[in-house]
Amino acid sequence: MMSLKSTKAFILIVIGLLLLGFPLVASQYVSYLMLTFFAYAIMVLGLNLLFGYTGLLSFGHAFFMAVGAYTAAFLTGKFSILCMEVIIVIAVIISSALAALIGLVCVRYIKIYFAMLTLAFGMLFYSFLLKFYYLTGGDEGMRVLQPHLLGFNLSEIPKMQFLTGNYYFYCFFIFVLLVFVMWKIVSSPFGLCLKAIRDNPEKAEYLGINVKRYRWYAFIISGAYAAIGGVLLGSAIGHVDPGLTYWTHSGTLVFMTLLGGFGNFFGPLIGGAVYIFLQDKVMSLTTYWRFIFGAILAFLVIVAPGGIAGVISSLVKKEKSIE
C-alpha cells in the first residue's frame, strides 16, 4: 500500500507525462487550447498566491498579464528582439517593477478597497492602451512576432506546427518549472507567513511578521507570474489588444481560480483547464456562453465556494470517515 504522499507524487508524474505526450495524440486544435491553458495556469497560479494564500482579491490582475503580452509585442515588433528568454526576463523585470510600485499603494488596503484599487489600475492601463493608438495600436492592438526559442530561429516550421510542437514543449517546461517554484514558495516559511496573515493579520503582526511587507512581496511575485503567462499567451495568439486588461478579463481569472478551488494548491490549475475546455465546448454550442458561465459562477459562489478541488476533498474525507 502506497502512502498518501507517494500516491500524490505518482498522480502528478502521470499527469505531467500525459501533458507532455499530449500533442502526439491530440489534434492540433486541442493542443493549441492546451497551450492557452499553460499560459492561463501560470497566471492563476500567481493570482492564487495573492487570493488563496494571502487573502487579497485582485480584480485587476489582467493588468500584469497585459503588461507581459504587450512587452512581447513591443520587443518583437518594435525592437526586433525575438529571443524568448530575453523577452521573458524583460517582462518579469518590468512587471515586477510595476507591481512593486502599485503594490506599495495597494497593500495598504484589504478586502473591497484592495479589489477596487487593483481594478482602477487595470482600467488605467486599459484606457492608456486604447487612447495612445500611435504607440499601442489602440483597439486594434499589436502583432506579436514568432519568437526564437533557446536561440533557434524556427520560422521555417509552419505556424500551427510550431505552436503545437516546439512552442508547446517550451511552454510545458516553463509551466512545470513555475509550478515547482510556486510549490516551493507556498511551502516555505514565507508561504506559511502569508497564510498566517490571511487567517489573522493582527496575530501575525504580534508574532513579528511585517504584514504589509509580506503582502507586498506576494503582490510582486504574483505580478511577475501573470506577466510570464501574458508573454506565453501573447506569443501563442500572435496578437494583443487592450481587452486583455479590461476588468471583466480580470474577473475571468478570478472565476478560474474559484472554479478550481482557491483553497488548494492545484485548484486554480484544475479551474483553468476546466474553464478553457468548457468554454470551447459551450461556445461551439451557443453564442450565449456568458449566460451559462455566469450561472455556473453564481452556483459556485452560493453552493460550492470551495470549487472543484473543494468538492473532491470533501468527498475523499467522507469516504475516509466511512472506512
Place this chain on the structure above:
Amino acid sequence: MESILNILFSGVFHASTLFLVAAGLQVVFGVQKVFNLACGSFYALGAYVGIVVVKSFVAGGFPTPLFIVPLIGAGLLLGFIIGPIVERGLIKFVYGRDETFQLLLTFAIVMMIEDVIKFIWGTSPQTTGGIDLIYGRLNLFGATVPVYNLIVILCSLIIAALIGYILLSTKFGRIIRATAEKKEMGEALGINMKMVYIKVFTLGTVLGTLGGALVIPATAVVSEMGVELIVLAFAVVVIGGLGSMKGAFIGALAVGVLKSIAISTFPELEMLTIYIIVIAVLMIKPQGLFGGGKV
C-alpha cells in the same frame, strides 16, 4: 465662453444619469454591504427596454412629445420587477459572506444580463433616431442645450431630493440608516430585515433602470454599455465615498464634468484622468470625500 458652458452642460447631463446609477450602488452598499457590479447591467437593461417602449409609443400613433411619460414608467416598472427577483433569487444567499463572494456573485449577474440583452436585442447598436430633439434646443447664457437634457437633469435633481427626503424624514429612511449603522440593532427592534433588504435592493435596481431609460433618447445603446458604465459609477462612488449619498452626488458631478472637459480638450486623456483621480483619492483618503458617514 460659449463652448465652456456647452461642455459644462453636457457634463452635468452625463452626471445626472451617472448619479442615478451610483446612488443605486450606494444605497445597496450602505445597507447590505454588497458592492453591486450589476448596477451597470440594470442600467443597460433599462436603456434597451426604454428604446422598445419609446419606439412602440411613437409607432402606436401617440403624441410623440409625451414619450417621456411611458419611458419613465417603463424604467420604474422594470426595476420593480427585476429587483426583487435578483435579490430573492441570488443576492440573499451571500449576505454576511465574505466580500469576495459577494463581488463575484454580482459579476456573475453582469455576465448573465449581458447575454440576456444580446439574446433579446442582438449586438448591433440601436437609437431612437434623435427623438430627444423634439423638444428643441434652448439658449442658456450663450450655450445651446437640448431641452431634453435639461429635463433629465431636472428629473435627476428631483430624484436626488426625493432620496434625501426618504432617507432623512420617513420611517423607512430611519430604518435604512439604522440598519446601515448596525444590522443587529434593526433586528433587535423587531424590524423585518428581509423586507428591508428586498426594498433597498429594489430601490437600487430602480435607480439603475431609470437612469438607463432616461439616457437612451439622447444616445445609442450597445450591449457593452453596462460594463462600461459600471467603471464610471465605480469611479463616482470611490471619489464620493462608498455608501454616501452626498458622495454619489458630488462624485457624479465631478466625473461627468471632468469627462466632458477631457473629451473636448484632450480626448486621449478622457478616462485616464478619471482613473488617476480615483487612484489619488483611494491613496489619500480611501474612504472617499464623504465616506465613513451615514448613507
